[in-house]
Amino acid sequence: MFGIRSSRSRAALFTVPIAAIGVLGTAALPAGATTAHRITPLTCHGEGVDPDALVHYRTETVIHAPLRTIWKLQTDVEHWPTWQGAVTAADRLDQGPFRKGSAFRWTMPIPPNPTAPATSLEITSTVEQLKRHSCIRWTGPAVAAGVHIDGVHVWNFTKVKGGVRVSTEETHTGAQVEADVPTATRTLGEGLEAWLHGLKSAAESTNHDLSR
Secondary structure (H helix, E strand, O other): OOOOOOOOOOOOOOOOOOEEOOOOOOOOOOOOOOOOOOOOOOOEOOEOOOOOOOEEEEEEEEEOOOHHHHHHHHHOHHHHHHOOOOOOEEEEOOOOOOOOOOEEEEEEEEOOEOOEOOEEEEEEEEEEEEEOOOEEEEEEEEEEOOEEEEEEEEEEEEEEOOEEEEEEEEEEEOHHHHOOHHHHHHHHHHHHHHHHHHHHHHHHHHHHHHHO
């Protein structure tokens, strides 16, 4: 995922660990962060993130909702803006079921910073690997004025007692993020944490409504 801080930890200009996996040392944890681990990278059909990327983040959370609910929210791209505050628009570029080869374009605002004015980041993602109700891996560029970032994002969904463990890992490459790896990693981590928080809130709220 790519993102930036939103009104509530906006889903990241650069999204990915709770610890900077692949980078020596440990990044400061965002408030409310889940646990990140130095373990075997996540994969989908044997493919994972970019092992050479300097900006690398992994995290996970347990969501107390049915797997089918979580999967529906995650793969219904065009409805992401309804539960992800940092996503302002999202469109499928193909039709039919979300599958290998599916592509989608989504946008996020980028706040002003000391070197650039406010703008929007446009991300075009393509699903490279997918196993229904199990894993997704997508790749693609994020671009804005003077910005080009290449990302690889892997999601794993595992049933556990009382719910589903959703694990995610992402890497970013590009001159902008590699110029300040700690900041890019921290911002990416905040974005992934915000994504998981939004997914958890939406899924558990849906599950609560259905159980009434």
